[in-house]
Amino acid sequence: MNQITLYGADWCPDCRRAKSFLNDNNIDFTFIDVDLDKEATLRVEKINNGKRIIPTVIIHEKSYTNPDNIELSAVLGINEVGRVQLFGADWCPDCRRAKNFLRDNSINFEFIDVDENDWATAKVEEINNGKRIIPTILIDGKPHTNPDNVTLTELLSINIEKEHKVFDTIIIGGGAAGLTTSIYAQRDRFDTLILEKKNIGGNAFLTEKIENYPGFTNISGPKLMDKMEEQAKTYGATIKTGEEVTDISKVDGIFTVKTKGSSYTSRSIVLSTGSTYQLLGIPNETELIGSGIHFCATCDGAFYRDKDIIVIGGGNSALEEGIFLAGFCKSVKIVNRSSEFSATDTYVEKLKTIDNITTYMNKTSVEFIAGENDLFKSLKVRDNETNKEELISADGVFIFIGLIPNTTPFKGLISLNERGFITTSGLAQTSVEGIFAAGDCREGAIAQVAAATGEGVLASYGIRNYLK
Helix, strand or coil: CCEEEEECCCHHHHHHHHHHHHHHHCCCCCEEEEECHHHEEEHHHHHHHHCCCCCCEHHHHHHHEEHHHHHHHHHHHHECCEEEEEEEECHHHHHHHHHHHHHHHCCCEEECCCCCCCCHHHHHHHCCCCCCCEEEEEEEECEEECHHHHHHHCCCCCCCCCCCCEEEEEEHHHHHHHHHHHHHHHHCCCCCEECCCCCCHHHHHHCCCECCEEEEEEEEEHHHHHHHHHHHHHHCCEEEEECCCEEEEEEECEEEEEECCCEEEECCCEECCCCCEECCCCCCCHHCCCCCCCCCHHHHHHCCCCEEEEEEECCCCHHHHHHHHHHCCCEEEEEEECCCCCCCHCCCCCCCCCCEEEEEEEEEEEEEEEEEEEEEEEEEECCCCCCCCEEEECCEEECCCCCHHHHHHHHEECEEECCCCCCCCCCEEEECCCCECCCCEEEECCCCCCHHHHHHHHHHHHHHHHCC
16 A cells, blocks of 8 residues: 655654645655654665755655655645546556646646556556556545546536635734734634745744743743644634745735745735744855754754754854753753853853853854765864864754844835845835735844734734725
8 A cells, every 4th residue: 555654753843734734635644753763763864865854755665855735735646626646557548648638737646656556456456346447546535437638627627717715814924923913813803814834833933942921931832833823723714834925916906925836815915924044154054954054953953862062153042042952962062253142141141050061152163064974073163362273073063143034035025124124114014005014024023922923913903904
């Protein structure tokens, strides 16, 4: 029988996205947690040429490294009209005809070669009362034996004009700001759609522990974001993950939002796309990302249990993540380019109480050094006073030096400042009427979860004023 295996971890955002997508489409799969299975970790590294990248999905014994929802749809035959599976063979004329017809009409289908899979031959014989007739096509599990193109046109609703629902607002980005916007807008009886490129929760989801959100002395980022998502859904919000926006246009007061896989319409837009971790811009950085260089301790830290790691940065995020990593790593070496940390005193004082953390102050990161198998080996740093260089060895390195806004797709659409943040006025109104902004991507916003919820409230009031 066809087996689908997903190697991942519960803390991994893209693993959660992929699992949700498979579950939402009733796709059976086996989940193997790399945190609990060391053999699985080695298997993932072997598949990905030494890189520890999850999710890694095995379909038809072929591996897919962190596939997005569009790729999963194409491989597994997932469409709006249902899942399409085509049992056939490359030498079969009618199989080639059916495959070409599906491709020409942009229908995703899963091709299962009966010559290569004994279980597939048995399945075809079972469906066709012992006869080996191909192509046999399943549409949402219902079999159709060698259907002609006319039959496929009818079964798959090809050439039928689809009516697009017009939402009151489309919220691009499913972090704390976007979820809060949706919660408030839904309570105002506005119909909202959240489009999220990856998984719901944004950067907050990647935070292992949140201690300054009102009402909670201690709560994990994933748990808090799950609660917000549940609340938004309770009020009626529609949420779609794995949807990367490629274009926004406005005609006669209606916005059309195109993604890589679909298009949606609404009367207003909220941009809450958040921010991304900034790079150092030094030699070998991009080449070693995923091969020892990381930006999310919650996502990738578990790979370095009982190992030595480096943290680069001196702000709240660097110290917070360094303290988190010290809980299970053998040692943590924090490299800061200044002579003092810019983090709050709370984190600085806490740092002094942890025995397996060493600090390297007033050091500029110069170059990442690769070792065997092109994996990270050491960091070259330069002392800012003496100009003396040294190598700091470790098994991995985490970079926390700041954030850049995720606004590149909106250049030319709305006004951005020189750093790429969205400029707004009044109730989060951008330079385009009907488009609002909330969260880390907005100029002047504070990168805190509590602040992000306030951003969402502000944008919801902007929507209310615009749509009333």
